[in-house]
Amino acid sequence: MSRTKKLGVIFDLDGVIVDTAKYHFIAWQQLAQSQGWTFTAADNEQLKGVSRVRSLELILSWNKANISSELFERLLKEKNERYLSLIRDMDESEQLPDVLRVIEQFKAMGCKIALGSASKNARPILNKVALTPYFDAVVDGTNVSKAKPDPEVFLQGAEALGISPEACVVFEDAAAGIEAAHAAGMMAIGIGQPTHLGHADAVFPNFTVIDDALLKQLINGQ
Ligand code: BG6
Ligand code: MG
Numbered sequence: 131m132s133r134t135k136k137l138g139v140i141f142d143l144d145g146v147i148v149d150t151a152k153y154h155f156i157a158w159q160q161l162a163q164s165q166g167w168t169f170t171a172a173d174n175e176q177l178k179g180v181s182r183v184r185s186l187e188l189i190l191s192w193n194k195a196n197i198s199s200e201l202f203e204r205l206l207k208e209k210n211e212r213y214l215s216l217i218r219d220m221d222e223s224e225q226l227p228d229v230l231r232v233i234e235q236f237k238a239m240g241c242k243i244a245l246g247s248a249s250k251n252a253r254p255i256l257n258k259v260a261l262t263p264y265f266d267a268v269v270d271g272t273n274v275s276k277a278k279p280d281p282e283v284f285l286q287g288a289e290a291l292g293i294s295p296e297a298c299v300v301f302e303d304a305a306a307g308i309e310a311a312h313a314a315g316m317m318a319i320g321i322g323q324p325t326h327l328g329h330a331d332a333v334f335p336n337f338t339v340i341d342d343a344l345l346k347q348l349i350n351g352q
Contacts, residue, residue: 135297135350136298136317136348137240137242138291139299139301140244140245140287140300141233141246141301142179142245142300142303144179147256149224149226150249155171155174157209157213158174160212161208167192167195176188178303178304179248179305182271183206186206222258222261225260227336228338229337232337232340233264235345236349237264239345241349242292245287246269247283248270248278248283251271266291269283269286269290273286281310281311284310295315296315296316299316299319303321303327305326308320308330309329322335
């Protein structure tokens, strides 16, 4: 693990700050059903950290389906409308456990905080869960041209914070996100299972097991 002291902390959104995968799953499944395609919970796992466009491309390939570009665009729009209606009533009660404690602790240690998400809905979601005021920078799917595992989203995050990449630590739940953080030259902490995230610098099932002493160790590069 890198020994550089960390000055910036970059959080992924979906699966790290809020469990949106269940809503993405319902929206994609409804869409797939409307087209006579199959889409399972196992398929949904493979879409974590994957952009909306790439997700639809994968669902098409799994179903060996070919559609016109017009229908492709219409389905992307329809999926997002379904997703937005599912998250309409989301509020701060949907923050994943101890996310706020961890953010507040990092702030107390003088770190700057950024969001680095593939989602084009990241800003409204951050607002819904009442965390926007804690973020010094937000980089999301509306800002980047290359999806994770490309490091673009995290490099933009570090730049927006004015902190060098090696002084940043990333929290991610997707394998491609861990790869992206490493490609950016950052420490990558996995939130989830080691089976998926074994290439991270450390993996924790959730934030409740990362106590304040451990957060200090991460920041001090120990
Ligand atoms: C990622 C999610 O954060 O954002 C993916 O893990 C999702 O499942 C992607 O497809 C894009 O999200 P959105 O909100 O732009 O459709
Ligand atoms: Mg994620």
